[in-house]
Amino acid sequence: MEKFFHLKENGTTVSTEILAGLTTFFAMAYIIVVNPQILSQTDNARFFAHFRIPGLT
Structure with a gap:
């Protein structure tokens, strides 16, 4: 592995690289869950209002 x-x-x-990979994996798994x-607890209409493009609504 060292040579490759x-x-x-x-x-x-x-x-160190294995620990870094595991840390990244668990951080992303946490975010996915x-x-x-978190988003399901928001008022979706108000939340997505920030992403509307003027002139298209």
Whole structure:
């Protein structure tokens, strides 16, 4: 792995990269689960009013 990814040249290790990958995975999984719950609690009409394009409504 070290030779393929040139880890020493980039100042990292296999364990650091695995930990970084797991951290990213769990952060994204959390966002995928929690974000819809947060958005479902908003007033959708008022929320999406900020994204209307003038002249098209």
